[in-house]
Amino acid sequence: MKKHFLQKLPSLERIYNKEFLVFIIIFFVSKLIPFITPLLASNFLKRTEDYGRIEYLLNAGSLISSFFLLGLSSAYPYFNITLKKSVYKPFILHFSLIFFCSVFFIITILLFPSANISKLLFIGTIFGAQLLFSAILKSEQKSSWAVILDGGILSILLCYICYLYFTHTDYLSELVFLSLLFLYSIILLSTSLSFLRKKNKDVDSNVTHESNDIIDYKKVVLFSFPVFISSLLIATLTTSNRVLIEYFLDLKAVAYYSFYFRIVSILVIVYQAIMILLFRKLYAEHISKLDKMFLQLLVSFIFISALILLLFPFFILPYFKIYQETSHYLFLLLYILSAQMFFWIVTALLENIIYREKVTKTLNFYLLAIILSIFATCYLFDHLNYLSLITISTIQCFGVYVYSEIQMFLIKKKTDVPLRRVKSINRFVFLATTAFIIYNLAIT
Numbered sequence: 001m002k003k004h005f006l007q008k009l010p011s012l013e014r015i016y017n018k019e020f021l022v023f024i025i026i027f028f029v030s031k032l033i034p035f036i037t038p039l040l041a042s043n044f045l046k047r048t049e050d051y052g053r054i055e056y057l058l059n060a061g062s063l064i065s066s067f068f069l070l071g072l073s074s075a076y077p078y079f080n081i082t083l084k085k086s087v088y089k090p091f092i093l094h095f096s097l098i099f100f101c102s103v104f105f106i107i108t109i110l111l112f113p114s115a116n117i118s119k120l121l122f123i124g125t126i127f128g129a130q131l132l133f134s135a136i137l138k139s140e141q142k143s144s145w146a147v148i149l150d151g152g153i154l155s156i157l158l159c160y161i162c163y164l165y166f167t168h169t170d171y172l173s174e175l176v177f178l179s180l181l182f183l184y185s186i187i188l189l190s191t192s193l194s195f196l197r198k199k200n201k202d203v204d205s206n207v208t209h210e211s212n213d214i215i216d217y218k219k220v221v222l223f224s225f226p227v228f229i230s231s232l233l234i235a236t237l238t239t240s241n242r243v244l245i246e247y248f249l250d251l252k253a254v255a256y257y258s259f260y261f262r263i264v265s266i267l268v269i270v271y272q273a274i275m276i277l278l279f280r281k282l283y284a285e286h287i288s289k290l291d292k293m294f295l296q297l298l299v300s301f302i303f304i305s306a307l308i309l310l311l312f313p314f315f316i317l318p319y320f321k322i323y324q325e326t327s328h329y330l331f332l333l334l335y336i337l338s339a340q341m342f343f344w345i346v347t348a349l350l351e352n353i354i355y356r357e358k359v360t361k362t363l364n365f366y367l368l369a370i371i372l373s374i375f376a377t378c379y380l381f382d383h384l385n386y387l388s389l390i391t392i393s394t395i396q397c398f399g400v401y402v403y404s405e406i407q408m409f410l411i412k413k414k415t416d417v418p419l420r421r422v423k424s425i426n427r428f429v430f431l432a433t434t435a436f437i438i439y440n441l442a443i444t
Contacts (some may be wrong), residue, residue, distance in 0.1 A: 030151045037155075038154070042255065042320060058247065064127075069231070072132055075224040093217050098129050099187065106122060136196075137149065149188075151268060160180055230360050248392065294346075340352070347400065359414050366403070370403055371399075
């Protein structure tokens with residue numbers, strides 16, 4: 001009898017291993033912080049726009065972080081593990097540059113408090129440093145610390161919520177919030193630099209470098225450039241909605257979108273947990289076998305989405321004030337975001353095959369075309385006075401779906417494996433989503 005894919009996961013001996021159990025506990029606790037914290041912020045802040053402002057700052061900052069990360073998270077394991085070359089000095093240099101940028105942006109914020117770009121750039125430096133140091137820790141097999149670090153900025157938001165609670169404040173103070181972020185950035189960057197300097201000091205004296213630090217740094221950046229372009233485009237496609245909503249609508253709409261986006265993001269937590277268990281299989285199994293495994297996973301995600309849609313509106317959402325303001329289109333928005341999250345998971349699963357088959361550069365051109373099409377469609381609908389929160393969410397959702405279809409097209413072209421199962425369930429969800437949106441728009 002063939003085994004179900006869940007039976008192929010790590011054996012009970014591994015699951016009951018103390019270190020593995022500790023890691024799983026740390027993983028779920030650290031992932032629950034990003035899930036719960038923004039929802040708490042929506043309740044503690046009196047004005048919905050204040051919650052929207054926080055979500056906008058964090059979302060725009062995370063997009064900008066790509067320019068400070070520069071795709072270097074892929075370079076560290078490649079040079080340090082694959083090629084077994086010491087690249088600590090170039091990374092020390094990079095973290096030092098991020099530190100000086102961070103200080104410069106803070107000084108700019110103090111001199112020009114109303115300048116939004118300085119705030120976004122500052123938050124971008126923190127996200128960039130956090131993502132890069134997390135990748136380094138994972139490469140150094142310090143997974144538990146890396147998982148804790150992944151929720152770093154939202155842990156600071158939790159600290160800010162505690163400040164609101166103990167000071168009986170119900171409005172957003174950007175100065176306090178940014179001050180907490182600055183303290184976090186000092187701790188993060190100093191810890192990163194200390195870790196890398198210790199590693200560099202421990203390097204065997206026989207290791208030689210072909211060039212000085214600056215040239216080595218250039219080599220690392222040049223190697224990472226294609227990944228930088230790809231990650232920037234993917235982030236723009238999948239997570240730029242709050243920026244678009246703020247641009248075309250307002251901060252209240254950002255708050256509404258963010259609240260329900262956080263609800264369906266529980267799917268990402270489940271996805272990341274499963275990926276920890278299946279990571280090696282993604283690189284070792286033949287694509288035809290992955291097709292069957294992915295189908296079983298995606299059916300599980302559809303089931304979880306159905307539970308969210310059926311249970312959350314009755315047992316969880318009534319405790320949040322935003323629910324009262326948005327109950328008239330609650331179910332439709334939840335459905336669209338659940339579908340978008342499903343399509344995102346499809347693209348994330350396929351990305352491993354894309355990297356393995358080395359078709360990233362070709363995919364980047366398609367990605368750019370999809371992003372430009374999304375922006376152009378939003379401008380067109382805005383010009384026709386038909387742009388709304390539901391419209392923007394739908395456009396973004398369908399953009400992610402098109403991206404997943406292009407991924408499957410390129411994989412088939414390169415490997416001659418059609419991924420029929422994944423394609424079938426992907427198109428089923430797309431057709432069901434389209435029909436549901438049309439039905440809801442017809443009756444309103």
